Amino acid sequence: MGINRLLPAAALAGLLLPVIAGADDLNSGDTAWMLTATALVLFMTLPGLALFYAGLVRAKNVLSVLMQCFSIAAAGSLLWVIVGYSLALTPGATGWFGGFDQVMLKSLTIDSVSGTMPETVFVMFQMTFAIITPALIIGGFAERMRFSAMMIFSMAWLLLVYAPVCYWVWGGGWLAEMGFRDFAGGAVVHINAGVAAIVAAMVLGNRRGFPTTPMPPHNLPMTVTGAGMLWVGWFGFNAGSALAADGAAGMAMLVTHLGAAGGCLAWMAMEWIRFGKPSVLGIVTGMVAGLGTITPASGFVGPAGAIVIGLTAGVVCFWATMFIKRKLEIDDSLDVMPVHGVGGILGLIMLAFLSDSLGGLGLDEGVTASQQLMVQLCGIGATILWCGAITFVLLKVIDLIVGLRVNEEQETEGLDIVMHEERGYNL
Amino acid sequence: MKLVTAIIKPFRLDDVRNALSEVGVSGMTVTEVKGFGRQRGHTELYRGAEYVVDFLPKSKIEIAVSDDMVEQAVEAITNAARTGKVGDGKIFVTPVEQVLRIRTGEAGDNAL
Numbered sequence: 416m417g418i419n420r421l422l423p424a425a426a427l428a429g430l431l432l433p434v435i436a437g438a439d440d441l442n443s444g445d446t447a448w449m450l451t452a453t454a455l456v457l458f459m460t461l462p463g464l465a466l467f468y469a470g471l472v473r474a475k476n477v478l479s480v481l482m483q484c485f486s487i488a489a490a491g492s493l494l495w496v497i498v499g500y501s502l503a504l505t506p507g508a509t510g511w512f513g514g515f516d517q518v519m520l521k522s523l524t525i526d527s528v529s530g531t532m533p534e535t536v537f538v539m540f541q542m543t544f545a546i547i548t549p550a551l552i553i554g555g556f557a558e559r560m561r562f563s564a565m566m567i568f569s570m571a572w573l574l575l576v577y578a579p580v581c582y583w584v585w586g587g588g589w590l591a592e593m594g595f596r597d598f599a600g601g602a603v604v605h606i607n608a609g610v611a612a613i614v615a616a617m618v619l620g621n622r623r624g625f626p627t628t629p630m631p632p633h634n635l636p637m638t639v640t641g642a643g644m645l646w647v648g649w650f651g652f653n654a655g656s657a658l659a660a661d662g663a664a665g666m667a668m669l670v671t672h673l674g675a676a677g678g679c680l681a682w683m684a685m686e687w688i689r690f691g692k693p694s695v696l697g698i699v700t701g702m703v704a705g706l707g708t709i710t711p712a713s714g715f716v717g718p719a720g721a722i723v724i725g726l727t728a729g730v731v732c733f734w735a736t737m738f739i740k741r742k743l744e745i746d747d748s749l750d751v752m753p754v755h756g757v758g759g760i761l762g763l764i765m766l767a768f769l770s771d772s773l774g775g776l777g778l779d780e781g782v783t784a785s786q787q788l789m790v791q792l793c794g795i796g797a798t799i800l801w802c803g804a805i806t807f808v809l810l811k812v813i814d815l816i817v818g819l820r821v822n823e824e825q826e827t828e829g830l831d832i833v834m835h836e837e838r839g840y841n842l
Numbered sequence: 843m844k845l846v847t848a849i850i851k852p853f854r855l856d857d858v859r860n861a862l863s864e865v866g867v868s869g870m871t872v873t874e875v876k877g878f879g880r881q882r883g884h885t886e887l888y889r890g891a892e893y894v895v896d897f898l899p900k901s902k903i904e905i906a907v908s909d910d911m912v913e914q915a916v917e918a919i920t921n922a923a924r925t926g927k928v929g930d931g932k933i934f935v936t937p938v939e940q941v942l943r944i945r946t947g948e949a950g951d952n953a954l
Contacts, residue, residue, distance in 0.1 A: 629893035631886060690887050700889055737890045750889055 442531035448660035449532045449540055455651025456543035460550050461488055463648050467641030467699075468554055471749050474633040475829025476558045477839035483553045483562075487569050488546045494570055495542045496520055502574065503581040504541060510589030513582040530658050540655060541581075548577050548604045554749030555612025556619050556819075558630075559826055562834045564819045568809060572611060576805050580607055580798055594779060595794040596766055596787065598667070599656035601711025601759040602798040609756015610802040613739070613747045618810040619820050621746035623827065630748075635695055642699035646675050649706045653713040666776070667713040670721035671706065674713070677725020678705015678732075685733040700754060704732035707758030712766035717774025724765050732757050763791045843938040843951065844912045848903045849877065850923040850931040855901045861922035862905065865914040868954075871904040881929030900931060906941055908951045 465484035469477045491499075501517035508514065516522055520538065527534035549569040556565070583590040584597050597603060622630065632638060653671040657664035682701025683693040708728035709721055716724065735753035739745050747753070767788040770778045778787055813819060820826075825833040832838060850858055855872065862870065876897035883896040907915050916933055924930055943953040 626891065629886075629895075630891070631888055631893060686887075692887075694887065696888055740890050 440528050440531060441533065442659070444660045445531040445658070446533060446536060448664065449536045449655060449658065452651035452655025453536065453540040453543055455648045456540070456547065456655065457488075459645055459648030459652065460484060460543070460547045463641050463644030464547060464550055465641065466637050467645060467703075468557065468638075468749055470634040470636070470638030470641065471554075471632045472557055473630060473829070474840060475831055477633060477831065478835055478837050479562070479830035480553065480557060482835060483565055483569075484550050486562075486566060487550045487553070490566065490570055491546045491549060491573055492542055494573055495545050496538070499545055499573060499578055500538050500541065502578040503545070504586045506587060507582065510583070510587075510592060512579055513586050513588075532658070537658075544600060544604060544652075545573060545577055545581070548600075548608050549573055551604070551608035551751055551755055552611045552615065554751040555747045556615040557748040558830065559619060559622050559820055560615075561818060561821055562830075564813050564817050567813050567817065568615075568819075571809055571813075572806065575809065576607060576611065576802050577603070580801060583797070584794070590794045590797065593790050593793065594782065594787070595790050596715060596770070597711045597763060597794065598714035598766075599653045599710045601707075601763040602794055605707045605710060605755040605759030606763075606795065606798045607802050609752040609754075609759060610799050611806045612751030613745060613756065614803055614806045615810060616745055616747040616752075618807065618814070621744070622748060623823055625746040625748075626740070626744055632696065639695060639699055642702055646702060646706065649675070649710075653710060657714060663714060663776075666717070669718055670716055670724075671709055671713050673718055673721040674705040674709025674725040674728065675702050676705070677722050677727075678702050678708065678729045679725075681705075681726045681729020682733050683729075685730055700736075700750070701729040701733070704728045704754050704758050707755045708732070708762040708765070711759060711762040712769065715766050715770040715776055717769075717776065719773040720765075720769035720775050723769065723773065724762060727765065728758055728761060731761055760795050763795055764788065767791050843906060843908055843941055843954065845936045845938045846903075846905050846907060846912065846915055846919070847934040847936070848919045848923065848931060849875065849900050849933075850903065850919070851925065851929060852899055852901045854923045854925070855903075857922040858903060858919055861918040862915060865918045866911065867905050867907060867915055867918075869905070873902045873904075875900050875902045879929070879932070898929070906938055906954055908954055 461484065465481050468484070469480045472480055496519065498518050500520065501515055502513040505514050505517045523534055523538070529537035549572055553565065581603050582588040584595060584603050585591065649671055650668050654664040654668035657667050678701040679698045682704060683698045686697040687693045705725040705728045709724050712724055732754050735757040736750050739747055739753050768784050769775050770787065771784060778784065810819060821830065821833060859870065876899055878896050878898060881898065883894055883898055886893045886895055905915060912935060916935065919933055940949060941953040942949050
């Protein structure tokens with residue numbers, strides 16, 4: 416369950432692909448939930464993540480972040496239909512890349528079925544994941560990347576990094592064959608986004624003045640508004656990944672919520688202890704850490720396990736943020752790697768132990784926690800290596816073609832005026 | 843004639859305004875300003891990024907008064923703005939060469 420997205424809980428092992436089947440296989444309850452979940456996941460990006468990120472940058476760059484989220488959503492949607500879905504989720508010749516059977520969704524009809532839902536719904540649901548993942552990355556290079564370079568990068572990355580990793584894990588690729596467990600996207604979404612963001616931050620270089628010049632968030636209420644939308648939207652992300660309206664979806668929703676709550680409180684406590692005061696930005700960051708960490712585990716652990724994951728996420732991601740920002744002085748500007756990347760890794764590791772303890776739903780028959788852990792580490796390592804290497808090369812090539820970064824004068828002026836001839840606030 | 847410029851804590855502004863009215867000061871100019879003196883700024887923390895904020899918000903009051911009013915005005919401001927803690931502010935008294943009321947053209951003490 417969740418190991419392969421094309422496999423609903425009840426389907427037989429070995430049947431890895433969407434099949435054209437009679438209308439009898441459709442379940443209207445499942446379909447209704449998946450339509451809803453799809454809308455919730457798109458809502459996470461537009462406007463959830465867009466607002467979350469927009470509030471965190473300086474006022475002169477607020478529009479650039481909103482623009483990046485919108486343009487990735489629009490372009491990513493078309494690219495997903497043109498070739499992304501086919502590469503990510505239809506059978507390929509090897510375990511590494513999907514095939515070309517669904518280029519332009521040419522085999523899709525109104526009667527196509529995937530699991531118990533129309534394949535159209537499955538295409539859309541997966542599309543919203545393919546949108547939010549590159550949208551998460553923009554936090555790494557915020558406030559300094561040229562818009563054209565950002566567009567080229569995001570779309571090329573979607574095809575060269577997201578689609579293959581998605582295929583490995585959910586499309587029946589080699590990690591799925593190994594028994595790698597990633598229910599809703601610890602590797603596919605969160606490690607991918609985190610690693611790409613920190614690589615981008617290093618290739619582009621720190622923002623001018625980082626870390627000595629103050630670059631405080633310009634509108635925390637906007638960030639908190641976006642955070643609330645993310646929390647709610649995440650129910651679609653994780654409970655939707657059950658691909659059915661059933662007990663697995665209900666449990667995923669419950670553990671997702673507990674992960675978020677645990678992350679909030681743990682991060683808040685860390686700040687309170689370390690710095691003397693609990694902050695609003697801290698509690699919402701802890702929420703994202705908790706949600707990112709429970710994501711891969713959300714189909715496997717029980718409520719008690721979810722609380723452990725949420726609390727651990729708040730503490731570990733807090734320290735990861737301190738380490739990357741203060742010790743390494745890498746300007747992953749909106750902390751994508753320490754929150755999403757580290758969260759994804761943590762969740763993928765913890766689920767090996769919490770799948771069959773603290774009310775977990777169990778590992779596959781004959782698999783021990785340590786065997787599962789090895790598989791998990793393999794998947795984590797492969798995702799980091801693939802994503803890191805391809806992202807690096809991609810950025811270097813784009814830098815040669817169009818240039819990645821605005822010049823110093825433009826950076827000081829702000830991307831809103833320089834890239835878009837607009838100002839966020841005319842007060 | 844003197845120009846009295848006072849930098850005070852913003853939350854004392856209403857009290858200072860009332861105290862000045864009571865001693866007969868009939869007009870003032872108030873500006874929101876930022877600055878620092880002996881009161882140190884504070885530290886802000888965003889996900890571990892620490893920023894020292896040097897400039898604190900203050901209110902600047904400017905009043906022009908006749909020479910015989912200066913002492914009362916300064917005393918009124920001092921009493922109303924004082925909290926006893928660092929950062930209560932400062933008062934500057936400077937000579938004024940001429941004052942003109944634009945509407946009537948009156949000059950000097952008559953224009954105050």
